[in-house]
Amino acid sequence: MKTESSQGSTAASPYRYTVKADHLVKKFGGIVAVNDISFEVDPGECFGILGPNGAGKTTTIRMVYGFSPMTGGSLKVFGLDISTDWRRIKARIGVCQQENSLDPELTVLQNLEVFARYFNIPRKEAREKAIELLTFISLDHRRDAPVYELSGGMMRRLVLARALINQPDLLILDEPTIGLDPQSRHQFWQRLEGLGKKGITMLLTTHYMEEASRLCNRLMIIDNGVILAEGKPKELIQKHVGRDIIEVAEPTRELRDYIRSQHLNHEDLGHRLTIYCEDKGDLYQKIARDFCKDGCLMRMATLEDVFLKLTGRDLRE
């Protein structure tokens, strides 16, 4: 990959933020999908947007890459205004859309070459770049295969390669590993980590917490079009749920009384009780000994705990 020279992460970059969204609003008819959100993406970082289905993640990033016009607010990418400088901005962005939009009428290599033309990349340069990218995603042996012969994981990697054809300064990934098996997902993450090390700025939406923890330097959790929390993954965990979690199945009345008397930060789900704490093991020992015989465990808090605590446990359909 020879993308380094064009990265926005260099000290000489003329803009402070790769993406700067101010009071972004998006309405579809009477429905408010994105309700006054502001955020910044720093050059060189991977910024995640987390949220349940229908939270407004895709709507937000579609505005960032100029696919959807905004209803209100302002949006700058590379210091340029998306509503006037959309073409210059789009020329420097790579997008992995959620739905598979590979061209089924073309081969693997043609998919990259035809896409390169959309960016006015000269033919010879496009061919070289395409072959380089096929090696990067380990698909060079399938270059003349029709796209529909590829597996789901291969297709996602090809979508990634296609998003990199213009050597973008910003890579936008909309739920990039949705529907992939664990092997393909880890393969995909490795590639993204490789790109991150090269300094490429990434904006990612996901509802896989593992993906967010692993890839994102910073993230925000949104729901119903508003930001619920923003920060580094570890800080968010520390701030919202603490370090440890004690989970109790079928909690007894006595346990509930004890928790209330001790003013412990907890969540009662009826058949299950979650205690958020900063524990050295004493609390766990006491609870395990006095209040439950089995079905009691202590574990490290994860981003998923933060997510569920903030967005609730109701089904999103």
Added chain:
Amino acid sequence: MSAVPRARISRRFIRIWQRNLTVYRKSWKISFIPPFLEPLFYLLAFGIGLSGLVGKVRFEGSEISYVAFIAPALIAISIMYNSFFETTYNSYVRMYYQKTFDAMMATPLSLEEIITGEIVWGATKSLIASVIMLGVISLFGLLSYPECLLILPLAFLGGMAFGSIGMVFTGMVSNIEMFNLPVFLLITPMFLFSGTFFPLENLPTSAQDLALALPLTHLANLARSFSSGRIHLSLLWEVGYLLLFSLIFFLLALRKMRKRLIK
């Protein structure tokens, strides 16, 4: 918002045209067959089977053979079919099933350029079909050279007209089956009643007026004039009609597609 967002159209639309050409070239041998065989079948069926019954037909004051009468109309019909079916069924598949437009919109291309590229590609398919048909019909000695070569720019213009109207429907239908409506209510009646297989004068006067409002009537008439070498100034009216028709439906197509896809 204005109907023509001028800043959103540049010659980059050629990239979409190139994409379609790349796909077309993979199967051109098959794509070449219909415009090659269709005039052969029609000319054989009508020329051998029907012209004995029909005899001569009057066109612009002189008698011409029935085969010479329908041959240019076959080209006009093919111009209509090639662009209309390209920007309806084929564009719809690319837009809805293949998400091709979505992918393009994540690049420096605008929606207007994508739609323009699609319509111009439809017109190009009309042009390709006309070239092949001119070749085949020439073998029957039914064309007057060099005037008949004017059919080539005419094919592109007609392709823009029918490609634009097809794209308007693509911007409106809720599923692909709904294209049956314009096909049976618009395309098929035009195919039959636009002075294609019999002179307009054979229709009742009111039906003649209706036929004169249809673009295929003018396309067929121009093709007939060009192929028989009868060039005169009054044809400019018909060219003007097709130009205006193309422009109106082109702008309408951009508007409908913007409404459909920009959310």
